[in-house]
Amino acid sequence: MEAAPPTYEVATLRDPVAIFASYIPPNRLSSATLVSRSWHEIFIAQLWGNPALHFDVEDDRLCAALSTFARNLRNVRLATRQRTHTLHLAHDNGDRYSFHGPEWLDDVLHLLPNLQSLVVRGLSHFDHASLMQVRLVDQPPFNLRLLDISNCTNVTPGALARLLPRCLSLFYLDLSYTPAARQWVVLDTLKHLIGLQVLKLRGLDLDNFHVFMLTHTLGRRIRSLDLSENNITDQYLRMLIEKCLSDRSNDNLDARGQDAEVSDLNSGANMLSVSQGDHFESYIRQIFTTDFVARLALEDRPNPGATHLYLSGNYITPVGICELLDSGTLHVADVGGQSLFTDRHFTRRRMASVWQAQSGKTVIAALRDDASAKLRYLRVHHGALAAPARSTGVDDLVPVGKSTLQAPTTFISTITAPSSGDTEDLSGTGALRAPNQCLHPAMLPHLRTLILTDFPAASPNQALIDRLIDFISDCAAQAAHAHAQAKLDWTSPPGRAGQTSTLRHSAAQVFALERIVLELSKDVPVSNPSDAMSSAQGAKRSMTEDADSEVLWSAAAGDFSFFGGESGAANDESNDNGRGQSPSREESQAVHAPVQSQAQVVDNIAVLSAFRKDRKLAHAQHKAIDAGHAHTEGYWPGVVQIVRSTSGIYMEESADFHSGRTRHT
Template sequence: MDSLPSYRQATTTPDWLGLVAPYVRFADYRSLCLVSRRSWLIFAPRLWADLFAAARLSGLDPGDDLTWWFDFVFHRLGRVAPSTRALVRVLDARCFAKVAYHFVSYHDHQSLVQTFKRALELLPNVYSILLDGQADLDPGFLIGSLPSSPEHCPRMLSIADCPFHLPNALFASPCLQRLVYLDASRVPGSVLSLLQPTLLPDLRMLKVRGREIDDSTLHALVRAFLTRLWSLDLSDNNITDAAVQKLRDCCISPAQLRSGAHFGVEGNVVPLSQGTPEHGRFFAVEESQWSGTFSHPERHFVDAPVYMANAGPLEFRALRSSGTSPVRRDSTESSARVLSKDDTDLEVDAFRTSRGITHLRLSNTKVSSFGLQKLLRISSGHLEDLACDSMHLLPASSPGAKLWWPESANLHGILGAAHLFRPVFSCNLGVLRIHHSLVTHVPTLEVDGLSTMARIYLAETSILRRVDAAYPQAFVPDMNPRLASLTLTCIPRRSSGPLATRLIDFIKSLSIQERAIQDAAVGASSSWRGPGLLQGLRHLALEFEPDPMEDGFYAPEELGAGDLMNGGEKRFSFFDDGRTERRQPAAAASRHRARKASHSSAVANDASTSGSGRDRESVTHDGEWNGQPFSFPVWTGPAPGSNEVLDEYRRLVVDDGIRDGAGPATPSQIAAGAPDKSYVCHAAWCAAVMPRELKAPARADLAAMGDVLGELRAYRLAGRAKYSELQKRAGDGGLHVPLGEPHFFWTGALKVSTKERPDASPSRWR
């Protein structure tokens, strides 16, 4: 909810000079400060707020950073008026002295550490200190260098990539007890110094990427902070699916944001009386006439105000977002901007308010797609900003599900979870960063002995066909019009067609969405009592992997001389690792028999299921939830011959005994053929998307793969040209060109980034 203005703000006429100040060039600030006292009060804070940024904007060459800094601190800063020095709020050294420090030599008493200590003594109101990647600054110098009075203590400290072990007393220092933002990512040593509950009482945003945090360490960390944090970055750590429940129990508000008040538009989540530790509590989705097709005429309306009798103070209410307010931004730049304001500013107060975690980053961890889905189910709709770049498709707790996959094969991505990103489950979700398979249904394939090009080809041909059969529903924009920003990661640069087509279709659907919102706005404007409208998805970022064409069509170990003669056709199956089949057929068969015997023994000892006859359409799952035993029938699939994926699911459940992850069938699985309100074995269903045999593609197939980035660029340019042409024609006749059809040019912000080789730089285009 946006903060209301104070009485003084609401009744005072704004100063025109303050209104135009954001549009004035930085180069003019110094001159404007000399015009009058009134002008100084407006432009001097803008000039001095960020000291290093001001120096750079004033023309300081990066090679002269240290020469200027030593001279400024030791000879000039002390002569600056105290009222002017008090205007410095940010000390951002992330890009400072990264070019020429090793060329400069100074006496020990004039070391870089001493300059920063001296600067902090002379700058009493530095609220944000950013020292990321400074190899010559030991953060321990902050102890004793900062004022300990509450009104002057820093609120933000970022020391990511610091090469020094942090002193144990650093976070116990009185001068850091007012921190609201702390980034201690990729710093050597443990996080034990953060685990005292009495430390850092005001901390709300914590980033600890790359700190080798495992499940037990995370448990201690979240127990120390409980619901004080609203932003937590755990990327590049060793946490697993087991951490999800700990996050929910300790850090996420228990208040329930889901209700049936929006049933007509969104459907309703019905909690069931059973559950499992791996899946969490069972939920079923009850659809209305419109919700299952995401076509309700009011799907783009913001929530109407909620009036409750005896609800108590506003700060203690648990309400879902109306959809009108942007998601709080916890980036370094946004946090530095907000936390550098005065204590009386309402934005600072909003950053210090927390009802539990709403911003969570789990990229490059051991959390699987099953763990992420569990998080979305049990978080009660509180997550607003979620990031999980890439994840294993199947959890580590279900190793048997991959027993029949080709040797060394693995899949990354998230499939069959589109319904969990709908408002019915994730009502507050506004920013999402996730693997592209949520939209494209193309997982990332890993397998030994195949080149990157070959793996991409197989993922969008042999595997994609099975994914579409198992999970017919992929994510589309109108599944959640409240989502404002989406980043799709790990996108291959090359495609044989399906991947590029699906990305283009998704962008086209964004154009259709904004046309629907435009039409709804026209209808709502006919009445002064018309509802507010959601903006829809306005920011789309596509992050591509390096171009595999530079690696060639085949991996070095993939082909021998015989393979080159027969065009490279070769089969990979569960009998071998793709390189030893012809040489050691007996060993491969022996290994397969051993795996099957081992797994059959495990199935025989499974005491939680019964009734696994081949002629039955269900088996009974027995379990316990909250101390109460329960049982329910698990659907094993239709009679053989319906389709290859459901046949494989039945083989895995009935013949191979893969019965992990039993739970209610999702809307996508019901669309694929599962009976309504039935239960399925989710691990077996997901494992069925992998064929038991992978045939290496022919060289001609790989040579025909196109550049996805080029196809997207061509589509955007063609749409823009058509839109511009229609605007030109309409301008001549005084008409307005509607969005969407026939040009389908999406007017939102599209950003594309590519990962290049280490010696290349990223490229971006709009």
């Protein structure tokens, strides 16, 4: 993916040893380097390129080996030290590292002249003392392209502001959860990083003042901006939209006068897919920690404007979400887990009111009219799945605090699935026109991933899960319509294999959705009014406060079978059985029948799983009867994932930074 083409020898010569070098076990690399000079040149790069790859992430030997690596850098030849491109020091829970002193960071930065990626996430030794020991006077700038110093609590603002201006080549910078990065003396240094395109500022408690200053400092240089878990409001979100997103009035022209989208397209179809998808940051992390990179083709597009924006966990209402989607320039939008605003002087507004902007446009309309052309990834609250078309205004909404946005059951129960009379069949394939009252997959033909946050695992009725099943059925109809359209493409090459891949690519141009992710809500459904009161007060049943433990305790709340005699005496004094004798199974079920009837809830996950299995079995039976059968009603070949919501995405990023043999196997 480098801009400079390879030499003729590199392009034509195929050395088999270089191909399987990355698959050699770590304990064999040292022996392989001693075979011959040619093998030494190949395997020494694998041995020194990324030392952390030779160990598991949770292996205690990793800290000991990396400590030895840092201590002995002064005794290693320059030709060998020049082969290290990545150094990932895993977080330590104590004194697992044994560096020779605070000079270790100075040794790493100066004795590894070609160091490209430095990951010190959560490292306690990355502190004020080590930063102040780095020599900066009469020294050239560092060659770092990727720097991850997130969750480093021992860093001071002055020491961090001293280091960042000397990393002029940075392309990726992560300052998330580092308290010192909140200070303006640190954020102001970002103006020196002219090549920076990925910036992560999660969990820094940034307010509107910080956003105001950041918009003037960053401008449109940043392509991917993560401001999740901060204190941003709608008012300054508008400034972020005006200053940091692509300017549509200038037709997105780059420095050479070419359209920005055309510039990305010239980089190749694969690079275009990477730059517009949700795996953009993962690709950057992987490529910078795998081998040396001279220059990325993505860097040929200056001032692209933010196309990947992460804003979950802020004081942003659907009013701000509508304005964000109105820009029509985002490829990745994370607006899930937003706050529900209430009024101090009036009663709580209905859930329907916060899903409509002051101009009367709803989030659904903004997705359909403005964001559908470019949006590839959307993370939004599950209330958008069934948001109504008409609702009251939000002029009286006053922010008073941050809380999890939960859709009340009264709102969910009033939403009904779209009737067949509101839709119109397209081309006889079963594809439906998008109704106005709720989200429909036809509104976002280029969307590849849809994530619905705070999805309840159980509900008092089946309205929400029915709406989701209808949405998946609509996805099946749209996929069948796209497949039928792809068959009419005259550019399909002859042959079964070539035609299959081309049909899949052509169908994705019509309908591209591949994955639906349901992030389960952390709240456990209650079974009776007393439980509801304790749940509203934040009471926990288990000692560990774990979600799974809470579910087990809630399920066993009405089960007194362990105290058989006491349960019978307390609930049925007129029992014919003697005092102290346990009632029979039938009598116990009769006693607890009213409680069980009150505690009945709809298991949304079980209903969804049963629907998916039934449709998959029906499709398999139809294929067995007719091999050419392409569409079964309700069967969608896409992926539906169910996950628990997490506070961050560190697990995925750790896999990218530590992408070794363990991950590939």
